[in-house]
Amino acid sequence: MSAEPTTPITHLRYVGIAAPDFERATEFYRTAWGLEQVAEDGGIAFFGSPAAPENYLLRVRKDSAKRMDVVAFGVRQASDVDALAERLGQAGVRIDREPGKLDTPGGGHGFRFWDLDGRLIEISSDVAERTARELEPKESIPRKLSHVVFNSTDAPATLAFYEKHLGLRLTDWLADRLCFLRSGVDHHILAIAQAPHVALNHVSFEMRGLDEYMRGTGRLVRDGHRLLWGPGRHGPGDNTFSYFYDPFGNVMEYTTELEQIPDEKTWEPRVFELTPENSDQWGTSNSINEVFIPAQFNDPDQGLWTPSPV
Incomplete structure (x- = not known):
C-alpha cells in the first residue's frame, strides 16, 4: 500500500467571523461560550483558551453584515509558507496577500488566497505562542x-x-x-x-x-x-x-x-x-x-x- 502524500499543514489555527452587533458577539464568546478575550483592536476581538498555546482561536470583527472573514491553517516554518504560496500561484489559485509579516496578535509570516468557492484562507508560520496550562477537572471551557x-x-x-x-x-x-x-x-x-x-x-x-x-x-x-x-x-x-x-x-x-x-x-x-x-x-x-x-x-x-x- 502506497504512503499518502504529505501536507505542509500542521493544524487549524483560527476562524475569523464578522458580526453586526460587536458587543453582543464578544459577550457571548467571552461569558457563555467560555473563551478568553486576549486582545481587542479597532473593532476586532481575539479569543483564545488558557489551555491552548495558539495565540487565538477565534476572532470577531465588527461589520454591518454577518460573514466569514477568514480561516487560518498553520505550517511549520516560513519556507513552507513561501513554497505553498508559489505553488498555488503557479496553479492559478487567486492570491489575496503575498507572503509577508502578519500584523495581528502573535505576528508571524503568512499569505492569503481564495479557495474555489471564494472563501478566504490564510496560511501562516512563526506565530508567537501564549503560555498554556492544563485545564482542571470540571473546568468546562474550550481546550x-x-x-x-x-x-x-x-x-x-x-x-x-x-x-x-x-x-x-x-x-x-x-x-x-x-x-x-x-x-x-x-x-x-x-x-x-x-x-x-x-x-x-x-x-x-x-x-x-x-x-x-x-x-x-x-x-x-x-x-x-x-x-x-x-x-x-x-x-x-x-x-x-x-x-x-x-x-x-x-x-x-x-x-x-x-x-x-x-x-x-x-x-x-x-x-x-x-x-x-x-x-x-x-x-x-x-x-x-x-x-x-x-x-x-x-x-x-x-x-x-x-x-x-x-
Whole structure:
C-alpha cells in the first residue's frame, strides 16, 4: 500500500467571523461560550483558551453584515509558507496577500488566497505562542479549536481542491453528503458538507473530557441558549457533539474525544451510511431533522471573493 502524500499543514489555527452587533458577539464568546478575550483592536476581538498555546482561536470583527472573514491553517516554518504560496500561484489559485509579516496578535509570516468557492484562507508560520496550562477537572471551557465545516454546492470539487493544493487527506465520507479531511492523526480538522449554498456550516471547540463537555453543554442550556442538536456521539469521528447558535445564527459546537487515526499513512477512507446510529451512536440527541439540518445550512456567505479588511 502506497504512503499518502504529505501536507505542509500542521493544524487549524483560527476562524475569523464578522458580526453586526460587536458587543453582543464578544459577550457571548467571552461569558457563555467560555473563551478568553486576549486582545481587542479597532473593532476586532481575539479569543483564545488558557489551555491552548495558539495565540487565538477565534476572532470577531465588527461589520454591518454577518460573514466569514477568514480561516487560518498553520505550517511549520516560513519556507513552507513561501513554497505553498508559489505553488498555488503557479496553479492559478487567486492570491489575496503575498507572503509577508502578519500584523495581528502573535505576528508571524503568512499569505492569503481564495479557495474555489471564494472563501478566504490564510496560511501562516512563526506565530508567537501564549503560555498554556492544563485545564482542571470540571473546568468546562474550550481546550482548543477542533475543526471547521464548510458548506459547498459541490463537495467533491471542494474536497479535490484541498487535497490537491493543501495536501489534506480524506479520512471518511458520511454517505455522499459530508467528507472529513485531516492533516495529522486527528480524524479531521476540516469537513465539507454538500449544501444548497456556500456558507459556514459550523465551528467546533474541544473540551477537556466527557464530564467537562457535559457541564459546558448544561451551562449553556441553563443560561437559556437553545440546544440545536445533542448531546450525542457521532459515528464518523466518534466524537461527542452539542450544537448551539451564536447570536447571529452561526452554529458552534462543543465536542471531545475525537477519533485518532492509528496509522494515518495506511488509512483507507470509510463510507458511513446515513443511519440514526451514525448520526448519534448513543441515541440521546433529538432528531437531526428537527432543527439542525436547516440550522447548519446557515445564511449564504456575504464575504465570498472579498478581502477581509484585517
